[in-house]
Amino acid sequence: MRVALFSTCIGDALFPDVAKATAVIISRLGHEVVFPKQQTCCGQMHVNTGYQREAVPQIENYVDAFSDPSIDCVVAPSGSCAGAVREQHVHVASRYGTPALVDGAKTTAKKTYDLTEFLIDVCGVDQLGAFFPHRVTYHSTCHSLRFLKVGDRPLRLLRNVESIDLVELPHADECCGFGGTFSVKNAETSAAMVTDKTRNVKSTEAEYVTAGDASCLMNIGGALSRQHSGVRAIHMAEILASTKQHPWSPTEAVYPKEVML
Template sequence: MRVALFATCLGDTLFPDAIQATALLLSRLGQDVVFPEAQTCCGQMHVNTGYQREALPLVENHAACFADDSIDAVVVPSGSCTGSIRHQHEIVAERFGRPGLREQVVRSRAKTYELAEFLVDVLGVVDVGATFPHRVTYHPTCHSLRMLRVGDKPLRLLRAVRDIDLVELPEADQCCGFGGTFALKNADTSTAMLSDKLRHIGGTDAEYCTAGDASCLMHIGGGLSRLQTGVGTKHLAEILVATERTIAPKQGAFA
């Protein structure tokens, strides 16, 4: 299957290891991974803050990159960006786009998958051959949980990882408080929500907190680092790609 990887702007600029892990994981599973170099931001942050018209060039560019019929699937290591592509792009295209853009957007949307969705639902894989001998807890991000409804797919993938000690996160379904510009516009509320999340993570005695969204990991990881907890964060893809050869010592909150 020819699979296009959408890196997301946050992944590209701040979490390149997660993007590289996704590409390597897909390649190991026999996929022909391609990376359209013209890709940029999906426009989520513009739409979420009310700038739908300003998001149009980004939606147009995304459709041009990924609606290509030679691409069988588009994999995104981010629930929030996947949600934007599926639910926001068509709205922007209908309101402000040129004729034909909506059809391009619909074609792109139909073959776009969050990483765990693609592995479990499309490839039918749960055990990806990973090994990760650490105590880990999983935070299900809001977009993946509520918008995409990925359910327990990430947990099923994690449970199949060899040597992992996977511990349940109390009140896992509660938001970490990031929410993009929500964390900036409502800093006090965001900080209070993050404090609850960090307290629950700390109660698990986990070495790592993992999630499928770099944005939530950035927020959570920042809090863990400021408190000097020694708890690290890793994107789901980084754990799923780990083998006995690739395991490295933990190096802090963003290890």
């Protein structure tokens, strides 16, 4: 299978290790991974903030980058961005784009998957031979939970990681308070929400908190860092890419303090 990696703009700019881990996982399953260089933002930030017409160029670019018939699937290590492609692109294109853009958006939306969906629904695997000997708790991000409805797919994958001590996060389905521009426009509310989230994370005594969205982890990890909690944020792709033979070693550059909100 020929699989295109959609790294997302936040992943490309701030968290390249997440995209690398995703590519490693897909490659190990025997698929060809390609990276269309013209890809950029999916336009979610514009749409969520009310600038739907302004998001049309991003949608056009996404269609241009990923509509190639030789690409069987598009995989994003982000429930948020995959959800935007599937839930927003056709709607916005129908309102402000051309019929050709609508057709293209339908094509790319159908073959765009969150990493966990791709692994379980397309590849039919939930055991990747991963090894991560740490205590970990999982946060259910809003878009993956409510837009994509990934259900227990992330947990199925994490439970099959050798030597992991996976502990349940209290109120895991509650928003961390990031919400893109929500955290900027409603900073006090966002801060209160992430305070609740970090309190629950710390109650698990986990070494790591993981999720399927780097943006949410940036928010949670930033708060945990400011609290000097010792708990680190790590994308689940990095956990799934780690094996005994090739342990994934997140560096201090991952979720750096200078970009934490």
